[in-house]
Amino acid sequence: MTAPSTNDVIDTVLGLDRFPDLQALREQRAKLKHLSQTSYQAALRPAEARNFSYALRAALAARMAALWKSQELAAHFRELLESEEGGSALVSIANPGNGAEGADTRLVAILAHVDLVTLSPKEATRANIEKLTAAGLDDRDIVTLAGLIAFVNYQVLVVAGLKMLRDN
Amino acid sequence: MSQPVHEFTIEPLDWKPYVKSVDVETATVEQLDALKITPSNKKISDYVLVLANEPETLKERTPLFNDIMYSEGGLSRGGREIGALAASFVNHCIYCASVHAARYIQLERRPEVVDEIYDRGLDANLPEFEQALFNFGVDLTAHPDNVGAYQFYHLREIGLDDLQIIDLIHAVAIFGWANRLMHTLGEPHRLD
The missing domain is CATH 1.20.1290.10 (AhpD-like)
Incomplete structure (x- = not known):
């Protein structure tokens, strides 16, 4: 069971404490707001990190947010990354301008998949999953990675839509 | 063996995973718990059984999806x-x-x-x-x-x-x- 979080990430990154009308609107959909936050916990800080350290999850999330130029979320995930154990070693991959020079085969494959499925999911095929398998990811790892990518992209879209409501 | 479909079609389709799905017979307590809150009046789909590889995420995702698509009021x-x-x-x-x-x-x-x-x-x-x-x-x-x-x-x-x-x-x-x-x-x- 994920503990209810007192800090809602989406409210925080959009500074909604200064926009009470939009905050109240989100409360009209309190259940989905809460489940969006518990989904964040499950994707970024699950009970067991297993083969994706919290730092790696945060770094990949920061990279995806930056790929979509979601500055608020990218800044949030970079901050999260810096707070995670081993985070400083992964700062470079949070920047989508950086490839995986010197990285191991597994990380190279993960970054390629993250970039493809974030920006061009329609291009993904069975061959992309086979590349992950060849790089040493098992079936559960592949579902973990897909779930992280899918969640962060959801959050990017929600933040983009709410920002439209906030600013108009 | 049926062929994969690569063009949009309105006909009902089956979905076949590239990775292994969870076997309900050997699922962990956490996986069974996450699977329980999916519609239980029909066979659990391969899609949900694949997602059950990550039960902590699935457990939040299923009610989130349902609330977004089926909540009362608001957009039809x-x-x-x-x-x-x-x-x-x-x-x-x-x-x-x-x-x-x-x-x-x-x-x-x-x-x-x-x-x-x-x-x-x-x-x-x-x-x-x-x-x-x-x-x-x-x-x-x-x-x-x-x-x-x-x-x-x-x-x-x-x-x-x-x-x-x-x-x-x-x-x-x-x-x-x-x-x-x-x-x-x-x-x-x-x-x-």
């Missing part, structure tokens, strides 16, 4: 399905599109709206209300970094209030999630 259920369809067309999730095209028709009894989307894809020429929902879904999915006043005023022009707009945002966004699972972890097949 059919309107949410247009958001789902727009996202699925941009992301080329053939399976998602087939399911949600059928659901839209079932809810709204307007197959001509779906036919036009299937005929012309992202260039679909729809009645004003559906067009605005569809365009917003396409724009938010394809260019989340470029959604602003233009999109907002089009939604206001067809009379959407804030709650209806926030419902549409979530319907499109949850398909940014669902498409990235369904289209990347497996592929659709014609029913045997």
Whole structure:
């Protein structure tokens, strides 16, 4: 069971404490707001990190947010990354301008998949999953990675839509 | 052995994963707990059994999806399905599109709206209300970094209030999630 979080990430990154009308609107959909936050916990800080350290999850999330130029979320995930154990070693991959020079085969494959499925999911095929398998990811790892990518992209879209409501 | 389907089709489809799904017989307590809250009146789909590899995520995702698509009030259920369809067309999730095209028709009894989307894809020429929902879904999915006043005023022009707009945002966004699972972890097949 994920503990209810007192800090809602989406409210925080959009500074909604200064926009009470939009905050109240989100409360009209309190259940989905809460489940969006518990989904964040499950994707970024699950009970067991297993083969994706919290730092790696945060770094990949920061990279995806930056790929979509979601500055608020990218800044949030970079901050999260810096707070995670081993985070400083992964700062470079949070920047989508950086490839995986010197990285191991597994990380190279993960970054390629993250970039493809974030920006061009329609291009993904069975061959992309086979590349992950060849790089040493098992079936559960592949579902973990897909779930992280899918969640962060959801959050990017929600933040983009709410920002439209906030600013108009 | 059926062939995978690579073109949009409105016919009902099967979905076959590229990775192993969880076997209910050998599932962990946590996996069974996460599976319990999916609709239990029918066989658990391969898709959900694949997601059960990550029970902590699945346990949150299932009720989130249901609340976004089926909550009371706000945007009509059919309107949410247009958001789902727009996202699925941009992301080329053939399976998602087939399911949600059928659901839209079932809810709204307007197959001509779906036919036009299937005929012309992202260039679909729809009645004003559906067009605005569809365009917003396409724009938010394809260019989340470029959604602003233009999109907002089009939604206001067809009379959407804030709650209806926030419902549409979530319907499109949850398909940014669902498409990235369904289209990347497996592929659709014609029913045997």
